[in-house]
Amino acid sequence: MSTHTDKESIDLSKFPADRIRNFCIIAHIDHGKSTLADRLLEMTGAIAKTEKNKQVLDKLQVERERGITVKAQTASLFYSHEGEQYLLNLIDTPGHVDFSYEVSRSISACQGVLLIVDANQGVQAQTVANFYLAFEAQLAIIPVINKIDLKNADPERVESQIEKVFDIPREECIRISAKLGTNVEKVLQAVVDRIPAPAASIDDPFKALVFDSNFDHYRGVVANIALFGGQVRKGDRIVSAHLGKTYEVNELGLLRPDEHPTQKLFAGQVGYIIAGMKDVKEAQIGDTLYLQEQPVESLPGFKPAKAMVFAGMYPMDQSEYPGLRSAIERLTLNDSSVTVQRDSSLALGAGWRLGFLGLLHMEVFNQRLEQEYNASVIVTAPTVPYKAILSSTRLIKNRRAIQKNMVYIDDQRVMMKYLFPLNEIVVDFYDLLKSMSSGYASFDYENAGYQAADLIKMDILLNGRPVEELTTIVHRDRAYSSGKAMCERLKDSIPRQMFEIAVQAAIGSKVIARETIKAYRKNVLAKCYGGDITRKMKLLKKQVEGKKKMRLIGNVQVPKDAFIDVLKRKD
Numbered sequence: 001m002s003t004h005t006d007k008e009s010i011d012l013s014k015f016p017a018d019r020i021r022n023f024c025i026i027a028h029i030d031h032g033k034s035t036l037a038d039r040l041l042e043m044t045g046a047i048a049k050t051e052k053n054k055q056v057l058d059k060l061q062v063e064r065e066r067g068i069t070v071k072a073q074t075a076s077l078f079y080s081h082e083g084e085q086y087l088l089n090l091i092d093t094p095g096h097v098d099f100s101y102e103v104s105r106s107i108s109a110c111q112g113v114l115l116i117v118d119a120n121q122g123v124q125a126q127t128v129a130n131f132y133l134a135f136e137a138q139l140a141i142i143p144v145i146n147k148i149d150l151k152n153a154d155p156e157r158v159e160s161q162i163e164k165v166f167d168i169p170r171e172e173c174i175r176i177s178a179k180l181g182t183n184v185e186k187v188l189q190a191v192v193d194r195i196p197a198p199a200a201s202i203d204d205p206f207k208a209l210v211f212d213s214n215f216d217h218y219r220g221v222v223a224n225i226a227l228f229g230g231q232v233r234k235g236d237r238i239v240s241a242h243l244g245k246t247y248e249v250n251e252l253g254l255l256r257p258d259e260h261p262t263q264k265l266f267a268g269q270v271g272y273i274i275a276g277m278k279d280v281k282e283a284q285i286g287d288t289l290y291l292q293e294q295p296v297e298s299l300p301g302f303k304p305a306k307a308m309v310f311a312g313m314y315p316m317d318q319s320e321y322p323g324l325r326s327a328i329e330r331l332t333l334n335d336s337s338v339t340v341q342r343d344s345s346l347a348l349g350a351g352w353r354l355g356f357l358g359l360l361h362m363e364v365f366n367q368r369l370e371q372e373y374n375a376s377v378i379v380t381a382p383t384v385p386y387k388a389i390l391s392s393t394r395l396i397k398n399r400r401a402i403q404k405n406m407v408y409i410d411d412q413r414v415m416m417k418y419l420f421p422l423n424e425i426v427v428d429f430y431d432l433l434k435s436m437s438s439g440y441a442s443f444d445y446e447n448a449g450y451q452a453a454d455l456i457k458m459d460i461l462l463n464g465r466p467v468e469e470l471t472t473i474v475h476r477d478r479a480y481s482s483g484k485a486m487c488e489r490l491k492d493s494i495p496r497q498m499f500e501i502a503v504q505a506a507i508g509s510k511v512i513a514r515e516t517i518k519a520y521r522k523n524v525l526a527k528c529y530g531g532d533i534t535r536k537m538k539l540l541k542k543q544v545e546g547k548k549k550m551r552l553i554g555n556v557q558v559p560k561d562a563f564i565d566v567l568k569r570k571d
């Protein structure tokens with residue numbers, strides 16, 4: 001095996017399309033995609049083999065803190081097989097259901113996938129969902145059974161599941177331990193042998209799909225592109241099909257996984273391009289790029305993601321509005337599955353209504369805003385979309401989940417399909433299901449359209465003042481229990497203040513639940529004896545900092561996390 005670590009030595013013209021393989025790694029969450037990606041990077045010399053290089057493709061702070069992948073990442077690898085040099089472009093994708101949009105976009109730049117399945121857990125919900133994304137896109141699928149080093153590993157059983165559920169012969173499965181590196185070489189060989197080369201010709205005009213992009217504070221838009229034909233070099237004048245605007249290519253190159261500038265990119269390759277796009281709106285994901293003098297027909301692009309959960313987002317202070325607006329614009333460039341609409345609220349001022357694919361997606365977006373853009377925001381209670389008929393029409397009463405079908409994967413696992421009201425599953429269903437099944441059950445969902453239901457609007461009041469951000473739509477039969485639970489949770493998350501606070505749930509003018517937060521005076525100086533003034537100042541400053549994380553509703557200080565916490569069930 002040979003490696004390329006010298007920056008200057010890469011001549012991409014040596015890699016015509018038949019020497020290129022573009023593939024992504026897909027799997028259920030935690031089955032070991034990022035660990036396998038680390039091994040592939042090490043074995044091909046893209047990164048050094050050290051203890052420090054763990055999950056190198058998980059670049060974001062939020063990914064490292066949560067130990068999950070939320071963004072797909074690209075890495076180009078050089079691999080020699082049977083005397084020939086190959087360029088392998090690997091895209092590592094997230095496993096959690098909320099980020100499946102990243103998977104579907106990555107698939108569009110690939111001809112094959114490694115479908116990783118944990119040798120102990122076997123086929124899980126996102127294994128099935130991701131398999132179908134790859135299958136429908138007609139990609140070559142290489143099943144890889146990972147974690148065979150585990151004491152409870154049962155690769156035989158997992159192979160039977162793969163055969164039964166996906167109709168893939170068991171002989172095609174590769175058993176590996178990504179952690180120890182066992183059989184990982186076989187995975188690289190299979191990528192070359194079983195995944196077709198991209199059908200892209202250097203003789204065609206340059207045509208590239210923008211499959212991801214992000215905003216760099218200094219260089220503007222950095223777009224990840226897959227070349228479906230031709231070649232492109234620094235100084236070329238290219239056009240974005242979406243806006244019809246022309247740009248000059250300033251820089252281009254490979255992602256290894258860090259940017260590695262090259263002179264040119266050729267048909268079938270995957271890389272990055274910087275072309276002086278200064279506005280986030282200029283680099284639409286799904287856009288087609290072509291040379292100014294050689295117009296081409298646009299590529300089909302992507303189906304827009306369908307937001308499932310909506311929440312309001314407001315600056316902590318209205319003076320931070322412009323800064324937050326540009327942060328949201330830049331982050332949505334990198335995460336195009338978020339929808340943004342302007343909104344305003346009496347209590348919180350001007351802000352936005354954002355649509356997300358799920359609650360984890362919303363939390364991660366919020367965390368990225370804070371970590372990558374230093375923005376401090378208030379997020380309101382998430383809701384799901386409803387269509388309301390404004391009359392007293394009696395709606396069909398149907399709130400329970402309806403079982404649609406049930407398939408036995410083997411004697412220990414069963415796959416069940418239900419029709420659920422979306423509201424019942426977006427907030428904490430996944431967490432509850434995991435804890436009730438001791439982590440064994442897994443879950444995936446897709447939109448099944450609108451259904452009529454008997455719903456009412458429930459308000460939450462703090463000292464008699466309605467908090468519109470906490471208004472929810474609930475099923476009539478559940479109004480009392482959910483009103484009571486929300487009041488109890490608010491009581492827990494709002495700290496005592498200098499006066500008594502009544503927390504009430506109401507339907508129209510009728511109060512259905514109430515909790516009281518007793519008055520309390522927190523004297524932060526109580527522990528200060530002897531009048532040390534600098535220490536007093538420090539404590540008072542700390543108290544002011546604490547208050548910044550609070551939102552004033554009427555005269556009540558509400559911690560900003562309360563808006564989400566209040567919806568999560570504790571049982």
Ligand SMILES: Nc1nc2c(ncn2[C@@H]2O[C@H](COP(=O)(O)OP(=O)(O)OP(=O)(O)O)[C@@H](O)[C@H]2O)c(=O)[nH]1
Pocket residue numbers: 027028029030031032033034035036055067068069093094095096146147148149150176177178179180
């Ligand atoms: N024993 C064992 N553990 C493994 C192996 N591969 C991965 N792991 C562990 O499994 C856990 C999850 O691995 P990741 O590589 O982060 O999984 P992932 O599929 O990338 O996770 P997401 O991107 O969040 O979906 C980590 O604790 C790894 O150390 C393996 O071959 N053997």
